[in-house]
Amino acid sequence: xxxxxxxxxxxxxxxxxxxxxxxxxxxxxxxxxxxxxxxxxxxxxxxxxxxxxxxxxxxxxxxxxxxxxxxxxxxxxxxxxxxxxxxxxxxxxxxxxxxxxxxxxxxxxxxxxxxxxxxxxxxxxxxxxxxxxxxxxxxxxxxxxxxxxxxxxxxxxxxxxxxxxxxxxxxxxxxxxxxxxxxxxxxx
Amino acid sequence: xxxxxxxxxxxxxxxxxxxxxxxxxxxxxxxxxxxxxxxxxxxxxxxxxxxxxxxxxxxxxxxxxxxxx
Numbered sequence: 148x149x150x151x152x153x154x155x156x157x158x159x160x161x162x163x164x165x166x167x168x169x170x171x172x173x174x175x176x177x178x179x180x181x182x183x184x185x186x187x188x189x190x191x192x193x194x195x196x197x198x199x200x201x202x203x204x205x206x207x208x209x210x211x212x213x214x215x216x217x218x219x220x221x222x223x224x225x226x227x228x229x230x231x232x233x234x235x236x237x238x239x240x241x242x243x244x245x246x247x248x249x250x251x252x253x254x255x256x257x258x259x260x261x262x263x264x265x266x267x268x269x270x271x272x273x274x275x276x277x278x279x280x281x282x283x284x285x286x287x288x289x290x291x292x293x294x295x296x297x298x299x300x301x302x303x304x305x306x307x308x309x310x311x312x313x314x315x316x317x318x319x320x321x322x323x324x325x326x327x328x329x330x331x332x333x334x335x
Numbered sequence: 336x337x338x339x340x341x342x343x344x345x346x347x348x349x350x351x352x353x354x355x356x357x358x359x360x361x362x363x364x365x366x367x368x369x370x371x372x373x374x375x376x377x378x379x380x381x382x383x384x385x386x387x388x389x390x391x392x393x394x395x396x397x398x399x400x401x402x403x404x
Contacts (some may be wrong), residue, residue, distance in 0.1 A: 182343055191348075255382055274382020278355075282389050292345045295396045302392060310385055317378065 154211040159216055160204035164221050167196045171228060178236050178291070186291035193225050194284040222280050223255060229287045239290040242325075242334040247283065250311045261318040270286075275310045342400075356390025359383040382386040 155273040200218060204210045204279035227248055233239040254276065282303065289299045336344065363383040369376045398404045 167354075179395050185347070186338055272378075274379050276382075277383040277387040278382065278389050281352075281355075282393070285349070285393065288345075288348075289396070292341070294345055294349070295400050297391075297398060302396075304390065306385070306388060317374070335355060 154209050156213050158209035159211050160200050161217055161333060163196055163200040164205050167193050167221055167225050174229060178232050183291050183293060187288050190229055190287045190291060197222065197248050226287060234288040239273050239296055240300050243304050246304050247307055250307050251283060254311050254314060257284065257315050257318050273314050276314060279307055279310050280292045288315060331332055336338040346397055346401060349393055353390040356387045360385035
């Protein structure tokens with residue numbers, strides 16, 4: 148019998164994930180200085196590193212529940228922060244951008260409730276949310292590159308809303324389905 | 336980078352990102368024959384459909400950006 152393999156949180160994949168934070172200060176500098184191409188480059192770099200960490204985890208065989216959660220948190224912080232910056236500098240419309248941030252926060256809250264009640268450290272896997280998060284990275288790029296900003300921002304709100312609603316029903320439904328089984332015998 | 340080169344670069348980047356929807360179409364086709372009453376299969380199907388919708392949305396924007404529509 149082999150013991151479960153312990154993966155240190157200080158591994159190459161998490162180092163790549165953490166390195167995404169380093170793209171934020173130069174991103175702010177580029178927006179503040181009015182360099183849209185540099186701002187686009189730094190948010191693009193942040194997105195590329197997001198794709199790279201999964202590949203590094205596979206190559207070095209260091210996938211872990213902590214890594215998955217750390218990746219999700221890094222996505223939220225990097226993209227959330229970058230979106231606030233583009234709104235603050237008037238590069239993106241405030242109402243749809245803040246709605247997207249609100250929907251993202253709601254989804255994070257629901258995931259925490261799900262993880263706590265299900266007793267799992269790992270997120271609920273949502274194929275749709277993976278695609279939505281990838282697109283949010285692109286949305287910041289649309290703002291910095293000035294590509295149909297209003298069209299993309301307003302058009303994305305209903306798409307994101309549908310995904311958050313779907314995942315909310317799935318997560319809360321899973322919790323409701325598991326809870327009766329989790330009660331101790333004899334409990335009413 | 337000149338404005339024109341940047342515009343081409345951004346267009347190529349968005350089209351490359353939107354082409355991810357093609358993978359979702361292939362993956363969705365692979366779900367045929369699976370039990371759609373299974374919640375995890377339905378999750379997968381929903382994810383691929385949203386991937387295709389997002390890809391089409393991204394493409395429509397890039398067409399507007401280039402004055403095609």
